[in-house]
Structures are given as structure tokens and as C-alpha cells.
Amino acid sequence: MIVFEDVVKRYPGNYVALAGVGFEIRHGEFVVLSGHSGAGKSTLLKMIPVIERPTDGVVRINGQDVSRLRPAAIPYLRRNLGLVLQESRLLFDRSVLDNVMLPLVITGHPPRDVERRVAAALERVGLGGREREMPAGLSGGEQQRVAIARAIVNRPSILIADEPTAHLDRAHAGEIAALFKSFNEAGVTVIVSTHDESLFNAYRPRRLALAKGILVGDSAC
Numbered sequence: 001m002i003v004f005e006d007v008v009k010r011y012p013g014n015y016v017a018l019a020g021v022g023f024e025i026r027h028g029e030f031v032v033l034s035g036h037s038g039a040g041k042s043t044l045l046k047m048i049p050v051i052e053r054p055t056d057g058v059v060r061i062n063g064q065d066v067s068r069l070r071p072a073a074i075p076y077l078r079r080n081l082g083l084v085l086q087e088s089r090l091l092f093d094r095s096v097l098d099n100v101m102l103p104l105v106i107t108g109h110p111p112r113d114v115e116r117r118v119a120a121a122l123e124r125v126g127l128g129g130r131e132r133e134m135p136a137g138l139s140g141g142e143q144q145r146v147a148i149a150r151a152i153v154n155r156p157s158i159l160i161a162d163e164p165t166a167h168l169d170r171a172h173a174g175e176i177a178a179l180f181k182s183f184n185e186a187g188v189t190v191i192v193s194t195h196d197e198s199l200f201n202a203y204r205p206r207r208l209a210l211a212k213g214i215l216v217g218d219s220a221c
């Protein structure tokens, strides 16, 4: 369960990126967050892993107020989250295996299990057997799949993706949208931002719409 209560975010210079946003997302929901560039989508998504904190209001995850979480507790929260953010770039001087195994290494996963888990994650995103390749040799869509494999290799219960279909042509963007739906069907709570909601139409997601930091639409209400 993810709860936002009257969340305000002011950036330095007093710029208001979120102006009092509230909603509740239940386990297993498939949520598409839409809005033009600058609407506040990234800011909102970054509050879930506590990359940003609200200036006012509360963010709760599974009952815990994470807006005031102490820094030492943040890694424990993130273990349960899969993140595909704008800044989640791949390491281009490392293999696909090295990239995808990173979250397992960070959490101290038993080494003998790491390769098996990476293989399963790559299989899951349609890149089975591509461990030894380098990211630079992959297409944009394949690179995005590697980033998604890295996000799910920890088997998170919540998957958050910020514009994962940006920079992809429509056919490849559609495949990525379908991939997120498949994770949701496996029980993962999925929250994806996009400026092209139509990519997700077929999946009848819950729609949250942001405009200039205000929640202007919620299809669940």
C-alpha cells in the first residue's frame, strides 16, 4: 500500500513541483501516471524510494511514514522496490550480467545464487542468454530491458518506472508497456509514468494525471 497525503514539494527557489497531492495505491494495482514534461511525475515517483522528500505532507509505504525515514533505514526500504528511473543508466563498460547483478551485490545476495537470478531476470525480459554482451552493442529497446531486468532481479513487490518508453519507437514502446503489464499480472504493484497514456490503453490501468503539480485526474475516484 502506497499512500500520499497532501504532498507538497518545493524545490530551492520556491518552485512548487507538487502542490498538495493525495492518493492511495493498493497492492497489485497497475497505475499509469501521466502529465506533460514538468508536471511533477519524476518528483512524485522519487518520493517512494526517498530520493526526494516532501516539503509538506506524508508518504506512507506499507504503513510506514517514509517521508521522515532516517537515512540508515532507506536501503531496507529500497530492497522491496524495483526502480527504472531517468538516472538509472547502465554501466557501459560492464557486461549485461554485471549490470543486472548490481542490486543483488548491493544487498549481499549469496554469490552462488546470483547468476541463476540474473539468468531468470533476463529470461523474464526476453533477453535470455545475453549475459556476456555489452550494453553498447544492444538496441535502445534492449538496453531498456536490461534496466528493467536490473530493477526486478531483487523480486521487488513494487516496481516504479519513470518514462521507460521515452526514446523508443511505438512498436518497441508497446512491447515495454506489455512487459510491465506482465509483471503486474505476476502480482507486482506497478507504477509507470508516461507522456503517452495510449500505450497502456489495452491494459485498462488506473490512471493518475498530473498537471503543473496538481493531481487533476484519478480514474479510481
Ligand code: ADP
Residues within 6 Å of the ligand: 011, 012, 015, 016, 017, 035, 036, 037, 038, 039, 040, 041, 042, 043, 044
Ligand atoms: P516531470 O517528470 O513530469 O517532467 P519533474 O518532476 O521532473 O516533472 O519536474 C517538475 C518541476 O520541478 C519542473 O518544473 C522541474 O524543472 C522542477 N524540478 C525538478 N527537479 C528539480 C530540482 N532538483 N531543483 C529545482 N527544480 C526542479
Ligand code: ADP
Residues within 6 Å of the ligand: 078, 079, 080, 081, 082, 083, 084, 085, 087, 088, 089, 102, 103, 106, 150, 151, 152, 153, 154, 156
Ligand atoms: P545510486 O542510487 O546512486 O545509483 P544505488 O547503490 O542506490 O546507487 O543503486 C545502484 C543501482 O541499482 C541503481 O542504478 C539503481 O537503479 C539500482 N537499484 C538500487 N536499488 C534497487 C532496488 N531496490 N531494486 C532495483 N534496482 C535497484
